[in-house]
Amino acid sequence: MSKFTPTSKANPCLSCSDTKGNCRHQDIEEIILCMSANSSRKGEIVESGYKVIDFTQDGLWAVLKLDNQQWAEE
Ligand SMILES: [Zn+2]
Numbered sequence: 001m002s003k004f005t006p007t008s009k010a011n012p013c014l015s016c017s018d019t020k021g022n023c024r025h026q027d028i029e030e031i032i033l034c035m036s037a038n039s040s041r042k043g044e045i046v047e048s049g050y051k052v053i054d055f056t057q058d059g060l061w062a063v064l065k066l067d068n069q070q071w072a073e074e
Helices: none
Strands: 004-006 024-026 031-034 050-055 062-066
Touching: none
Parallel strands: none
Antiparallel strands: 004 024, 024 031, 031 062, 050 062
């Protein structure tokens, strides 16, 4: 798995805007680990159009990916 960067003021969470380092960004593939979304269900669309694709093994973070399917659908 690629390296994840904790959120910060210069690098807020793209989904929940966290700046306290609770969430994590992956540099590529638009994957984020969001602590605010960890009570969501798999497949759910959360803030900013991100989709919950999985959860981390420890359950701390929801694994979010930008959901582009809504743009592909007519
Ligand atoms: Zn977040």
